[in-house]
Amino acid sequence: MFYDQVKIFVKAGDGGSGAIHFRREKYVPRGGPDGGDGGRGGSVYLRASAAVNTLIEYRYHQHFKAGNGQPGRRQRMHGASGEDIELIVPCGTLVRDAETRELLADLVEDGQRVMVARGGRGGLGNVHFATPTNQAPREAQNGEPGEERWLVLELRLIADVGLVGYPNAGKSTLLSVVTAARPKIADYPFTTLTPNLGVVQLGQAGSADLLSFVLADIPGLIEGAAQGAGLGLEFLRHIQRTRLLIHLLDGASENDPWENFLAINRELESYDRRLARRPQIVVLNKMDLPQARDRWPALKRRLEEAGYPAFAISAAAHQGTTELMQAVARRLEEIKREEQQQALAAEPPAQGPVLRPIPEDAFTISKENGVFVVRGKRVERVVSMTRLDSRESMDRLQVTLEKMGVTRALEEAGVHVGDVVRFGKVELLWGE
Numbered sequence: 319m320f321y322d323q324v325k326i327f328v329k330a331g332d333g334g335s336g337a338i339h340f341r342r343e344k345y346v347p348r349g350g351p352d353g354g355d356g357g358r359g360g361s362v363y364l365r366a367s368a369a370v371n372t373l374i375e376y377r378y379h380q381h382f383k384a385g386n387g388q389p390g391r392r393q394r395m396h397g398a399s400g401e402d403i404e405l406i407v408p409c410g411t412l413v414r415d416a417e418t419r420e421l422l423a424d425l426v427e428d429g430q431r432v433m434v435a436r437g438g439r440g441g442l443g444n445v446h447f448a449t450p451t452n453q454a455p456r457e458a459q460n461g462e463p464g465e466e467r468w469l470v471l472e473l474r475l476i477a478d479v480g481l482v483g484y485p486n487a488g489k490s491t492l493l494s495v496v497t498a499a500r501p502k503i504a505d506y507p508f509t510t511l512t513p514n515l516g517v518v519q520l521g522q523a524g525s526a527d528l529l530s531f532v533l534a535d536i537p538g539l540i541e542g543a544a545q546g547a548g549l550g551l552e553f554l555r556h557i558q559r560t561r562l563l564i565h566l567l568d569g570a571s572e573n574d575p576w577e578n579f580l581a582i583n584r585e586l587e588s589y590d591r592r593l594a595r596r597p598q599i600v601v602l603n604k605m606d607l608p609q610a611r612d613r614w615p616a617l618k619r620r621l622e623e624a625g626y627p628a629f630a631i632s633a634a635a636h637q638g639t640t641e642l643m644q645a646v647a648r649r650l651e652e653i654k655r656e657e658q659q660q661a662l663a664a665e666p667p668a669q670g671p672v673l674r675p676i677p678e679d680a681f682t683i684s685k686e687n688g689v690f691v692v693r694g695k696r697v698e699r700v701v702s703m704t705r706l707d708s709r710e711s712m713d714r715l716q717v718t719l720e721k722m723g724v725t726r727a728l729e730e731a732g733v734h735v736g737d738v739v740r741f742g743k744v745e746l747l748w749g750e
Contacts, residue, residue, distance in 0.1 A: 322473040322513075324376040325416055331359025331400030333438035333461025334387035335705075336446075340454065341393075351448050351455055352394050356440030359464040360384030360400030363433050364471075366409045366425035371515075373407065373473055384435070387461055390443045400437055410476040410559065416468035426476065434469060438462030441703055447710075457710040459703045463743070475513055477534035478650055480557035482586070483566035484578055488603040490514065492566065492633040493535040496643050513537065518643050529647045534560065558590065561653045563598045564646065567617075569610020569630075575602060575617050597653060599627045599646060606632040679722055683731050690728060690739045690748075697724055698742035706744075 334356025341349025362384050385400030407413075413423040413434060423432040441459030448455055481489040497516025514535040536557055557563065565582065567575040579600065587594035600621050604610045614630050621628040629645065631638035681694025692698075700718055705711040719725045728748070733739065735749035 322373060324373045324380070324471050325468060326376050326380045326382065326405075326471065327466070327468050328362040328405075328435045329381075329383040329466040330361050330435035330437040330464030331384040331386040332464050333357070333359045333440040334389040334397035335460050336441035336443035336458035337390035337392065338444045338456055338458045339392040350453060351444040352392055353443030353445055353458055354390030354392070354395040354397070355443050355446075356390045356459075356461045357387030357397035357399040358440050359387045359437030359461065360402040361433050361437040361464075362435040363402060363404045363431055364407055364411070364413060364423065364425060365404050365431045366411060366428060367406045368409055368428040370406055370408045373411070373471055375406075376471065384437060384464065386464075387437070387440050389461075390440070390458075394443070394445055397440060399440075402437070404431075407471060408473055410474050412472040412474060414470045414472065416470045419470075422469070435465040435467060438464040452710075455710060457708055457714065458705060459711075460705055461703070462699055463702050474559055475515060475534050476532065477515060477557070477560050478531040479518075479533045479562045479564060479646055480560040481533065481535045481564050481566060482557065482582060484568055484571065484582065487566045487568040487571075488633045489535045489566050492564075492603070492631075492639065493533060495633050495636055495639050497533060518647070520643060520647055529651075531647060531650055533564075557593065557596075560596065561657075562646065562650055563593075563596050564642075565598045565600045565626075567600065567602050569602045569604040569613055570607050575613060576620055579621075597649065599629065599642075599649060601629045601631055601642060603631055603633055605630045605637060606635045681722070681724060681727075683727055685731070688738070689745070690731060690733050690737060692724060692728070692739060692741050697722060701741035701744050701746070706746075 336356050337353035339351065339353040341352045343349055362382060382403060382405060384403045387400045388397035390397050407425060409426060409428055409430075411425045412421065413425065413432065414421055422434060423430075425432065439462045441461045444455045444458045447457045481493065483489055493514060493516050496518050516533050516535070518531055518533050520529045534557060565579060567579055569575065571578060583594055586596075602610060602614055602617055605614065610630075618628045618630070627645065627649070629638060629642050631642055633639060678696045679694070681692055681697045684691050684693075697719070700722075701715065704715045716725075728739065733748050737748045739746050739748045
């Protein structure tokens, strides 16, 4: 089964808590604190691999959690770090945040790797809180919670050339003739239900004149696909990476091939205007039939007037397919050279992009259903790592919130003693 879009949940490991411990050694009176730090939580990574070509593995297994860090121990011993997990995805996978739709990564190359959820840092042990006036602190930090999020994985096949056209135009037959791919072929519409890939090779293997490119057969479109007719536009994402399109027309169709050509281009433009402007080679198939041969002269004239290279073939009879693939290879090489020239001719920007990162201390305050909600990276981390059962830790939290300006901002927002204030997942009663 071919799955090209899934939604998964990833949760990085929480950091281990710091330890509260004091030295208990013979001949060492009043030994000081020696509680160690907690270990860092494991992170979640995605890695592209050429060994897989579908996202079916994530169809029924959608939740993934890395290992938690272990708590610190006595004698300043650090807790063990949590185990990272690595999820394998096909090359060509786009990774988006499910909530914001932000593009996190485009994993194109084999072995490319990206972190999608960072493990929480370990909490500090009480050895870090000793001062000349507090030589026996009973205070340590909780581990930082690991990041968690829902992700949308979207597979876009990596192909140089895409085959588009109406159902039964002969796309699968052409793919099977010019490559070693064996797609399903039958005489009824929508035979192809999933995209198929094949490699076209021209020239002698091992020689310098060998040319090859990847050809993708996309399930047939029909007029109205943008509104969900037929297979809709479900698979058009797979030709967004292509450099060139082969637009295959059915010479034996009941409809005028020219009208079919215009209709498919309208659907391409409805999906993505850049696809409609993608270079196309237009091909009339089934030239072994009299009806196609009668239509060819008029169609060729209209296509050439519109500026499209036009070819006539019979995929089933293997007529004209070699010449077509040679023309496709030449045009593909021209496109690659044009892309290189454009990249070289592009002037470097006068200055680099202006980056305006959000300060880590930044926070916002809102009131939702009677609860004051404070959002901010640092303030949420500080509260989550505070031991709520420790008076010393709570006193330190109060001082930290005052220094960050959170206390004053909450008072200006109208908070009163006894109101509920939420920091991330932690709720506190203000002033108690």
